[in-house]
Amino acid sequence: MRRALLVALVLPLLAACGAGTPDAIKPGPHQIDVSNPQLVSFKKQTDIPNCPRVGSSGVEDGMPGVTLPCLGGGRSVDMAGLRGPTIVNFWASWCSACRKEMPALAAYAKHHSAVQVLGIDFLDQQPGAALELAKGSDVGYPLLADTKGALDRASPMPHIPGLPLTVFLDAKGSIVHIEAVAMLTEKDVAEAAQKYLGATG
Numbered sequence: 522m523r524r525a526l527l528v529a530l531v532l533p534l535l536a537a538c539g540a541g542t543p544d545a546i547k548p549g550p551h552q553i554d555v556s557n558p559q560l561v562s563f564k565k566q567t568d569i570p571n572c573p574r575v576g577s578s579g580v581e582d583g584m585p586g587v588t589l590p591c592l593g594g595g596r597s598v599d600m601a602g603l604r605g606p607t608i609v610n611f612w613a614s615w616c617s618a619c620r621k622e623m624p625a626l627a628a629y630a631k632h633h634s635a636v637q638v639l640g641i642d643f644l645d646q647q648p649g650a651a652l653e654l655a656k657g658s659d660v661g662y663p664l665l666a667d668t669k670g671a672l673d674r675a676s677p678m679p680h681i682p683g684l685p686l687t688v689f690l691d692a693k694g695s696i697v698h699i700e701a702v703a704m705l706t707e708k709d710v711a712e713a714a715q716k717y718l719g720a721t722g
Contacts, residue, residue: 555648555666556594563652564593568661571595573639575602583694584609585675592642592664593652600672605690606718607637608710611672614642614650616684622703623658629710630662636720638662643684644670689717 554560572591579586579601586601603609610626612619623640630638642651642664655664673681677696678688687700698717704710714720 553646553648553666553668555590555592555642555668560592560648560652561594563649563656567593567652567656568659569593569652569655570661570663572598572663572665573603573637575599576604577602580694582677582696584688584690584696585672585678587667587671587675589641589665589667589671592648592655592666595663598665602694603639603690604694605637605692606635606714606720607639607690608714608718609688609690610638610640611643611667611681611684611686611688612640613645613684614647614654615645618703619685620654620658621705622685623654623660625704625706625710627658627660627662628707629714631659632707633711633714633720636714636718640664641672642666642668643672643681643686644668687713689713691718 572595574596575598577599584600584603586599588597588599590597608626612623626638626640640655640660640662642648645651645666645668648666670681672678679699683701685703687704688696689698689700691697700713704713
């Protein structure tokens with residue numbers, strides 16, 4: 522199942538945001554502080570909650586054992602401890618397709634409680650711009666930051682050459698689907714959640 526999943530992922534990613542501009546998604550040389558006082562203060566003006574508490578053990582075909590900080594302050598999250606049903610969305614403030622997709626994810630998260638939504642600000646050197654985008658998109662789900670691309674190629678994740686990218690986790694925490702095409706409406710997200718996670722509410 523894993524091999525087929527990764528093969529199916531390769532071609533769609535070629536058309537993803539940033540695929541034609543690899544320099545845009547390379548990590549910068551400096552450590553980015555995603556929880557400085559200004560960001561913490563700004564986050565308090567949004568509906569973005571603290572990042573979730575997770576278990577301490579991973580599962581087969583689950584997310585990698587990589588711990589990421591909460592964007593704008595809050596608890597860090599060991600990705601291997603995530604359970605579902607959960608939609609994990611990789612995005613960045615510089616990605617135009619992500620900007621179009623984020624309001625759809627925000628609307629879905631607001632109206633559908635059966636599936637969790639978690640965003641990962643990926644290889645983004647501007648956490649302030651990321652939080653501004655999230656606020657403007659009415660995001661009310663948790664956001665993590667992976668400024669150095671630690672999840673890229675971290676088993677079982679494949680190489681991530683472009684954004685947006687969305688991972689669907691089942692109740693056990695296993696990756697059941699990876700979507701490399703932006704979902705532009707709440708209906709798109711709901712249909713994907715039903716198709717890959719069996720979510721109807």
